[in-house]
Amino acid sequence: MQNVLITGAGRSYALGYNLVLRYLENGDTVAATVRKPCEELEQLCAKYPDRLIILTMDIGSTESVTRAYEELSARLDHIDLIVNNAVSVSPDCDKGFFDANLDYIARTVDITAVGAMRVIKAFYPMLKRSAGTALIINISSEAGSISKCYRTNLIDYGMAKAALNMATMNLHNTFADDPQINIFCVHPGWIRTDGREDNPAPLSSYDAAEILRKLFEERREDLTGHRFITNLGEDYPF
Secondary structure: OOEEEEOOOOOOOOHHHHHHHHHHHOOOEEEEEEOOOOHHHHHHHHHOOOOEEEEEOOOOOHHHHHHHHHHHHOOOOOOOEEEEOOOOOOOOOOOOOOOOOHHHHHHHHHHHHHHHHHHHHHHHHHHHOOOOOEEEEEEOOHHHOOOOOOOOOOHHHHHHHHHHHHHHHHHHHHOOOOOOEEEEEEEOOOEOOOOOOOOOOOEOHHHHHHHHHHHHHHHOOOOOOOOEEEOOOOEOOO
16 A cells, blocks of 8 residues: 555545545545645545545645645655646636736646646655655646647646646656656546536546556556656657
């Protein structure tokens, strides 16, 4: 069994919460981060009181991330896996270039990409205390692929995920001489993350979470393969 840190777990219908649930069902210990209280997560904590830790953390704030690290390091000795799932999108995400307020973009990039780096930097000492290969997963998107871009909307989201992909590669290079730390960015598939049954996406968040959980373990020791992969383990172009 392992210790897992999952960010962005505050919506019961979305991927982060369901990753928390899947790891708990697998017998792992999970630290789940939220910006504000989540009733469903509190209910999970009542069911798994010894294996679920809820942390309040704003990944847009280095101070908040540092406080969360201090709280978790007082309760757990190490982390075996970080899943950077937290994301932000602007109110103008669905608008095109001429209609979108471009001033929203910087915050989306800061939360989605820089936020993941804040988490990795703060919790790195706990990763280093893992008994095996510690794994970092950055939840990306096909929308972050520059070479595959076809949209004229999702400007802030696409830019943020592209930046997250770049961060992943930079950190892969940073950790190149340290076989104890591995990192990937992953396109999680097309998921009904809004919880709506009429959403045409083929995967529920619960089903997607189990596919990803298994994938992460399959790739934990892969230190040389392509760093941007799909939920099926296929290479995806940057």
